[in-house]
Amino acid sequence: MTHETLDYTRDGAIATVTLNRPDAMNAFTPTMGQELEDILNSIDTDDGVRAVIFTGAGRAFCAGMDLSAEGNVFGLDESIDPTSPEMERNRDTGGKVVLRMYRMKKPLIGAINGASVGVGTTMQLPMDMRIASPFAKFGFVFSERGITLESCSSWFLPRLVGIAKAAEWSYSGRVFKADEALESGLISEICEPEVLLKRAHEIAHSFTNRTSPMSVALNRQLLWRMMGASHPMEAHKIESRTMLHTSMRDGKEGVLSFLEKRDPEFKDAVSSGPPTGFDWDDEPEFS
Numbered sequence: 001m002t003h004e005t006l007d008y009t010r011d012g013a014i015a016t017v018t019l020n021r022p023d024a025m026n027a028f029t030p031t032m033g034q035e036l037e038d039i040l041n042s043i044d045t046d047d048g049v050r051a052v053i054f055t056g057a058g059r060a061f062c063a064g065m066d067l068s069a070e071g072n073v074f075g076l077d078e079s080i081d082p083t084s085p086e087m088e089r090n091r092d093t094g095g096k097v098v099l100r101m102y103r104m105k106k107p108l109i110g111a112i113n114g115a116s117v118g119v120g121t122t123m124q125l126p127m128d129m130r131i132a133s134p135f136a137k138f139g140f141v142f143s144e145r146g147i148t149l150e151s152c153s154s155w156f157l158p159r160l161v162g163i164a165k166a167a168e169w170s171y172s173g174r175v176f177k178a179d180e181a182l183e184s185g186l187i188s189e190i191c192e193p194e195v196l197l198k199r200a201h202e203i204a205h206s207f208t209n210r211t212s213p214m215s216v217a218l219n220r221q222l223l224w225r226m227m228g229a230s231h232p233m234e235a236h237k238i239e240s241r242t243m244l245h246t247s248m249r250d251g252k253e254g255v256l257s258f259l260e261k262r263d264p265e266f267k268d269a270v271s272s273g274p275p276t277g278f279d280w281d282d283e284p285e286f287s
Helices: 030-044 085-089 093-102 153-161 163-172 178-184 193-208 213-226 232-247 250-259
Strands: 006-011 014-019 051-056 060-062 108-112 129-132 137-139 175-177
Touching (some): 014 193, 030 093, 051 060, 051 193, 108 193, 175 178, 193 213, 213 232
Parallel strands (some): 014 051, 108 129
16 A cells, blocks of 8 residues: 555554655645545455554654645635535545544544644544644644634534633634643543554554454444434434344354353454444535
């Protein structure tokens, strides 16, 4: 797998995606956005990959959008009316990446090794867990650039840290350090740089050892989707379907292995498809 802006490696069932523009502090470009979508598509169809770690090459995670590009630096077509149906092909690039992360069936772990601002921070929000080096920095700097929140961060951020903290960070645009990110719940751990990736792998293995790939995939989708549900009945309806599906498959092996005091041998591959009535790619149209 060769990319212009990313590096991809795999250690057993754990994949690592490294933003790889170190001379530009891994600044985000439309090409990087497309390559992230492509690599996520590939990973999601590979039953051999169980979890994904994201990190950055060099001293930064991602310094936000590359502002040195000519024309509209955000990769948008300024000739298209915002109310036109043509906006379908003029979508926020970071938002497309984040929506693809949201639909993933594998756990996503951010190992934030250094500075991350703008889209460098917002692309982390749909990851299931974020850990950081003491040298990591974060910032929703859009108000200081005269633009709005992007990458679906107005949906994700208040759900992760609460509306008051989301508002304070978004309105001020200030950059903050790892200790504040930890205190606010944006990240879950601070690790010394030399053990950051090792710790990320430990977390990934805790998600994948002795667990059913189908169970993890469904649980990931249930947790993210139900954050926006209007009533717990929505969870009850969909969980009833997923429980029936899993209890007829890996659930039988899970119970048997427990009774026999042995490791389970789960066989329900995610690629075999979701339960009846459950759509992996259940996403409203952009209109």
